[in-house]
Amino acid sequence: MAALHLFKIEAKRQIHPILWVFLISLLLNLIFSSRSGDAIYSDLNVLMNQCIGLYLPIYIFIDFYRDMYVGMNLLNHMVPVRTSLHFVIKALVLALGVIAIWATSLIQVFFSEQGLYAVRMQSSSHPVMGIWYITAAKFASVGCGLAIVGLAAALGRRISCKRLAIAAMIGIVAGITLVLFWLNQHGAAHPGQWMLGTSSIESYKQYAGFLTINFPEPYMNSDIYDTVRWDSVGINAAVALAVSLVAGRMFNSSKYEVYGKLGA
Structure with a gap:
């Protein structure tokens, strides 16, 4: 019951920061999907996705820092659950929010005349597997991204100086993300050609935690299913676990509480 109570508290606290992004993304995706033939709407769609792609990881990082390092959300810490369970519940609530926002982008993918499904997936060799891949890749990405930020917060709590802790947390997130990016690039068919944070229909998206990567095929008439990377999904899922x-x-260790009190 305590875990359920904490879930409700966390969900109520996160609803406003997540809801307004969800509503904006839903509205704009509905507009853009009906006007996808206009270049200006296409550019605005890319810009919107990039802004949301930047906002969410930054918001999650700050939220973890404020809650798991500074301890600003006192009500959360008053619930009698282990710190590791607190971490899992926080990650679950944020994951549901991120997935809900991402789901609005599927309007463009599947219902726009210029969307990924109509232009590339429908004529591919395995369109259904492509749908499964899109879903699995995003879920693994969100889990991986949240786990990395959680680890950064757990390690940051062991540093009493807040500035050094923030620098260390940023370094951990950036370092692991760069390693995942390198692994994705190393296994790509055309590793020298890559784009970050785009809505390109030239290939399926790969992920390095929260980071979105495209490795486009040089020929648009190639089968888009050839760009599927199940090993990338497996890497993100394995890193998340x-x-x-x-x-x-680390969250359950006695050192976390000792160093945490010094850091807070």
């Missing part, structure tokens, strides 16, 4: 376990153990 491994990093979550490490972060959970």
Whole structure:
């Protein structure tokens, strides 16, 4: 019951920061999907996705810092649950919000005449598998991204100086993300050609945590299913699991509380 109570508290706290992004994304995707043939709407769509793609990881990072390092949300910490469970519940609530916002982008993918499904997926060799891939890749990405930020918060709590802690947290997130990017690039068919944070229909998206990557095929008439990277999904999922376990153990350690009190 305590865990459910904490989930409700966290969900109520996150509803406003997530809801306004969800509504804006839903409205603009509905507009853009009906006007996808206009270049200006296409450019605005890319800009919107990039802004949301920047906002969400930054918001999540700040939220983890304020809650798990500074301890500003006192009501959360008053619920009698282990810190690792607090971390899991926070990550679950944020994951649901991020997935809900991402789901609005599927309006363009599947219902726009210039969307990914109509232009590339429908004529590919495995359109249904493509749908499964899009879903699995995003879910693994969100889990991985949240786990990395959680690990950064757990390690940051061991540093008493707030400035050094923030620098260390940023370094951990950036470092692991760069390693994941390198692994994606290393396995790509055309590693020298890549784009970040785009809505390109030239290839399926790959992810390095929260970071969105496209490795476009040089020929648009190629089968888009050839750009599927299940190993990328597996890497993100494996990192999410491994990093979550490490972060959970750190959150439950006595050193976390000792250093945390000094850091707060």
